[in-house]
Amino acid sequence: MSDREPMTELGPFSDSDADATPWPTALHELRRARLFWLSTVRPDGRPHVTPLLAVWTGGALYFATGDQERKARNLRANDHCTMTTGTNVLDGIDITVEGRAEPVRDPAERSTTADAYESKYGGLLTSPEGTWYGLGDTIRSGKVLLYRIAPETGFAFGKGTAYSQTRYRFQH
Numbered sequence: 544m545s546d547r548e549p550m551t552e553l554g555p556f557s558d559s560d561a562d563a564t565p566w567p568t569a570l571h572e573l574r575r576a577r578l579f580w581l582s583t584v585r586p587d588g589r590p591h592v593t594p595l596l597a598v599w600t601g602g603a604l605y606f607a608t609g610d611q612e613r614k615a616r617n618l619r620a621n622d623h624c625t626m627t628t629g630t631n632v633l634d635g636i637d638i639t640v641e642g643r644a645e646p647v648r649d650p651a652e653r654s655t656t657a658d659a660y661e662s663k664y665g666g667l668l669t670s671p672e673g674t675w676y677g678l679g680d681t682i683r684s685g686k687v688l689l690y691r692i693a694p695e696t697g698f699a700f701g702k703g704t705a706y707s708q709t710r711y712r713f714q715h
Contacts, residue, residue, distance in 0.1 A: 547602060547713065549697065554708030561707035564636060564699035569711065572638050572699075573599040576628035577664075581606060583617035583624045583644075591617055596675065597626060600659040604640055604692040605647070607660075607682055615688055618644045626692055629700070637700040644690040653689055657682040 553563040579597040584590060591613055597606040604626050608615050618624065622643040629637025647653055657679040660668055667673040681687045694713045701707035 549711035549713045552710050554710055557707040558705045561705040564701050564709040569638050569699045572636050580627045583614050584621050585617055586620045598659040598663050605656045607687045607689050610688055634703045639698040640694045641696045642692040642694050644692050647689040647691050654683050
């Protein structure tokens with residue numbers, strides 16, 4: 544998988560003077576974001592949203608979770624999900640990525656992803672005082688579920704002087 548360039552179009556709810564957010568700008572935001580929100584669907588159809596850490600690497604978003612956590616149970620029944628990140632103010636860019644969460648079992652992919660987590664979150668994962676100390680090793684060992692979301696559709700919501708809604712369509 545790679546950081547393939549999606550088809551980009553400005554949405555109809557954008558200001559008349561707005562420009563589409565270029566994919567490289569959205570990709571930059573995905574790579575640097577520290578907190579994400581994952582939306583899944585419970586087996587009975589009710590929505591579930593939870594904050595988590597995630598990394599963008601190799602053209603996809605990755606996240607880890609425990610086998611019995613609600614999001615993992617939801618994804619076993621329905622692998623469609625949405626990952627969101629952005630700002631909590633009316634300026635900047637919010638990004639949404641829709642796709643299917645696929646379990647990652649390949650040891651090399653798990654190791655590469657663990658390296659990306661440790662590089663991005665640093666001492667939070669690598670220092671004994673870190674909140675998620677040891678997560679990288681847990682990902683590498685397979686003691687935690689690791690999911691890959693290959694984007695199918697994405698959105699960037701530009702906020703500030705001109706509001707924009709950009710849609711990204713990924714070819715598979």
